[in-house]
Amino acid sequence: xxxxxxxxxxxxxxxxxxxxxxxxxxxxSETVRRLVVASSRAIYGEGKYKGRNSYVYPGARDPGxxxxxxxxxxxxxxGDIAVAVPTDEDSxxxxxxxxxxxxxxxxxxxxxxxxxxxxxxxxxxxxxxYGPGQSLKNPYTGIxxxxxxxLLQGKDINIFEDGKETxxxxxxxxxxxxxxxxxDADVSGAAYNVGTGQATDVLSVAQALRANYGSDGEIKVTxxxxxxxxxxxxxxxxxxxxxxxxxxxxxxxxxxxAFADWVQTQEVSDSGYERSVSEMRSKGLLK
Ligand SMILES: NC(=O)c1ccc[n+]([C@@H]2O[C@H](COP(=O)([O-])OP(=O)(O)OC[C@H]3O[C@@H](n4cnc5c(N)ncnc54)[C@H](O)[C@@H]3O)[C@@H](O)[C@H]2O)c1
Numbered sequence: 001x002x003x004x005x006x007x008x009x010x011x012x013x014x015x016x017x018x019x020x021x022x023x024x025x026x027x028x029s030e031t032v033r034r035l036v037v038a039s040s041r042a043i044y045g046e047g048k049y050k051g052r053n054s055y056v057y058p059g060a061r062d063p064g065x066x067x068x069x070x071x072x073x074x075x076x077x078x079g080d081i082a083v084a085v086p087t088d089e090d091s092x093x094x095x096x097x098x099x100x101x102x103x104x105x106x107x108x109x110x111x112x113x114x115x116x117x118x119x120x121x122x123x124x125x126x127x128x129x130y131g132p133g134q135s136l137k138n139p140y141t142g143i144x145x146x147x148x149x150x151l152l153q154g155k156d157i158n159i160f161e162d163g164k165e166t167x168x169x170x171x172x173x174x175x176x177x178x179x180x181x182x183x184d185a186d187v188s189g190a191a192y193n194v195g196t197g198q199a200t201d202v203l204s205v206a207q208a209l210r211a212n213y214g215s216d217g218e219i220k221v222t223x224x225x226x227x228x229x230x231x232x233x234x235x236x237x238x239x240x241x242x243x244x245x246x247x248x249x250x251x252x253x254x255x256x257x258a259f260a261d262w263v264q265t266q267e268v269s270d271s272g273y274e275r276s277v278s279e280m281r282s283k284g285l286l287k
Contacts, residue, residue, distance in 0.1 A: 011102035019113040035121035037110040042100035047233035048091045049082035051075030057092035071161045086236035120188035127195030131172030132262035139276040151215040152268045163203030163221045168195035168234035171255035174248040181244040195235030196248045212260035
């Protein structure tokens, strides 16, 4: 959210440079047989929901609702609370973050650029990836790192909203399998979700980590909320299964244990999370 120009520079300009190199057939580029872009669930923004009469794609939640502790999304047509369903690849693309916008453009650059260059290309829309090896220092790489660092430093965890907001946490080995399948599959010009298809709420993530670390840090549900956060998004994997043969093998309980075992072999330093929270607060992005 804070380094808009950097997101655009790396995700959009970096990708356009790559395509230029391929278009000019610079040294080595003729051996590129396929492009696979690490796209993101962030391009969907809020996921797919069942409204009163049809599937709906809620936009940003009403600040009044959020201030009153109503965190669920409403059906934009009826105003009823809507129910999240798996988000498929034909769902509305309406990113709610600058990062999501840059990933959407990056995906389109690769799929469109690949087609015009005659290089088969595939986009994989990763859900929330986690696992051994992920950065424990960068506060933007996800809540498993953030919560782990806090718990291992003996600090409390402050959970936003009511803790029932969900994400689809997919273990790194499954992401690698899906990526290898996309490299080998005879498909082109398509986008695929990569996740587990399971929604896990943020409070459960904190509790699972605390249990794995045997920590007694307190988990506090604060009711605070971040402007622009989505409430739910989890993957519909039908297309990835039928075209790529992708079926995730690691459920959250096993994956989080493997992650926590690895974290305990690492030197845990400041994740920069508290700094990022004060920065969000000072910019009016955390309420
Ligand atoms: N981690 C997730 O949950 C997730 C979800 C969806 C999509 N993705 C996408 O997957 C990709 C990898 O993400 P990650 O989570 O492994 O991130 P990461 O920050 O762990 O790794 C990013 C890598 O890119 C390199 N990099 C950064 N800027 C660069 C530049 N200008 N030129 C060349 N290399 C540069 C970094 O050095 C680092 O090795 C990204 O495109 C990200 O958008 C990740």
